[in-house]
Amino acid sequence: MTKLKISLFALAIFINSLTVKAQQETDAVIIGHVVAYGEHIPFVNIYLENTNYGTTTDATGHYMMIDLPEGKFTLVAKMIGYKTEKRPITLKAGETIEIKFELEEEVMKVDEVVITGTKTFKRQTESAVIVNVVDSRTIKNIAAQTVSEALNFQPGLRMEVDCQTCNYSQLRMNGLGGAYSQILVNSRAVFSPLTGLYGLEQLPSEMVERIEVVRGGASALYGSSAIGGTVNIITRMPQRNSFEITSNNTVIGDGSTDFNLNGTLTALSQKRNAGVALYTSHRQRDAYDHNGDRFSELPSLTNNSFGLNSFFRLDEKQKLEANLSSMHEYRYGGEMTDGPAYLARQSEERTHDVLMGGVDYELTSEEGNRTLALYTAGQYTKRKHFTGIAPDEGPDLQDYNNDPPYGNSKNYTLQMGAQLNQTVQDFIRGTNTFTFGAEYVVDDVFDEIESYEYLIDQNSRNLGAFVQSDWMLSRKVTLLTGVRADKHNFVDALIVNPRISFLFKPGLNGQFRLSWSTGFRAPQAFDADMHIAFAGGGIQTIQLSEDLKEERSQSWSTSFNWDRPTEKHIYGFTLEGFYTRLKDAFIQEEIGTTEKGNSILEKRNGGASNVYGATLEARLNYNRKLQVETGVTLQKSIYENPVAWSEELPGTKDYLRTPESYGYYTFTWTPGDRFSTTLSGIYTGSMLVPHYGAAEDPGTPEQDILFQSPEFLETNLKLAYTFELQRLDSSIELFGGINNMLNQYQDDFDSGKNRDSGYVYGPARPRTFFIGLRIFN
Incomplete structure (x- = not known):
């Protein structure tokens, strides 16, 4: 009897499987191809809108979809860089229909899908927070070798070199310093205060798919340090099987060289449900001495990087993404001599080893209106460094050589979080996407130079939770509201920061936006606080005030886009x-010197400060042959109370190293498929630069000076020509050009070992010539 029951049960299962299979096999089929300008396009996404049925075109640009459900649907063809095409269709059992698509290339990408503004995927014109995008094509047009070089070509942004010896740099956004900018990698906050010192220059541009930029405090959902804005570096994700190898050879000024070799490889599985993008980069740069004193203005660099970005579609509803990168860099600046760093009269030496990575898991509901994301990311940095200026002679020199100022740094950052997005189609009026999330970030940094009695031993921990409502009341009106609560271990109370953004579309071509938000920065050491400078014949360090408390902010912005x-x-x-407006703004004031004559700056709260201004962007693309983009920012940054940056001079209310005007332009001409040329420029207005003097030293001023710098216009030119290798299904691009053609470069650097390394302004490099080769498919 038991055997009979088992047999009947097995038979029922078999019959049921046949029934289900018969129901699924409708023999409703779609075939077709996708072309653009007469050429078949491979790997285009083809799918039935609002369903789970989809495929991609093969290497010949053709596709086939079988056993589709009956009924009326919308068939979509979509690929990045082309306009999306949709066709209404009717599917019937046993019938095959042929649908051919002809795609148009985007003339200018003004409506890309972005994530940074709202933590959810939205088109730029539909986001209540304005998001700018630097894509890989723009990065290639301007011949940017690193992420830092690419960021100069965005309105409201300015990369700034702050050290003549090691070339420490920071990103300033809307008139605020680098510590007010939140740097993300694949939407994760793994850039620590220590990695922020050189990190943007250490990231090769070859790894970047695009960079999303949100200016101002509207990005406060990302937590502390997002007051000035947020930069989200999105690394390459595989979309097709491809390779690219680029070699760039540069001559700096009078003969120093800078060699870059980069390679990328992307691969997809046959079913296109898994893929990996690999990149590798090597850079070798000689030191460059501009004023002939045998002390470098650009340090020597050796950088080797490797990384991967991968995805796995576990099924139609689950996706896993993982990324990993490793970077080793040696950097030396100062007196240009052979031998160990401590035998130089003045030098900085850095050896970085950085490991960075993350994992994201995403689950989508059957209805497609709910997604759950779980993520973790982190970085580990190990650094050996030397920062020293040797005494002239005698016992002091002997003591210095016996105990040279070598140091060690260790830093790790770990972020873990979860985010739930729920879309409600009929929410009172319109559609509302609710976002709920929580994340925990820990950053631990240990940095010590025993001979200077210098120590930073800082462990910061922050638990944040956020909720957001992205309410599209109509096709013309969107209201974005959100609040984030943070519990930081350096702040006693829970900090709650709300934000509101409003989008109104008066017509098809325009968007008006209005935003208000609050934010904070914890009372801790950031990147600039960890940099040791040379000034006044000694070193200059920054220490935190014992009663330092958090800095609070309120930000307003309004914009019109057309x-x-x-x-x-x-x-x-x-x-x-x-x-x-900043409350209890962080400032740095000189408070004295040590017994060895080294200068001390104290980071303390200095009352309120205000930063305000306007940015204008303009863009034009004619028939895909001529493209012009430009932007200019006019702004003012002032403290309500004077800041005593020097003990020798009265304080000033103006922000230092902050020009009141700056901007950029790019002019790209592509008359055909083979030749292209790009003329670009970066404008930096006049600014106040502190200059610390060393008495009786001819290479420096006798006393401290607040210098008004001249304005600069850095002009760059790139020419490129592409040869097609049809037999190899590949292409070769030859390119070359000049950066800073007019040699607009600082001409009054300090000289000698007692120079003020912080007295540096203007373009990051003198006139340079480059030539390169790119092989790709």
């Missing part, structure tokens, strides 16, 4: 105004 597309061209502009 673009008019036609069949042959598109043109438009963006006008934005911004205002940020």
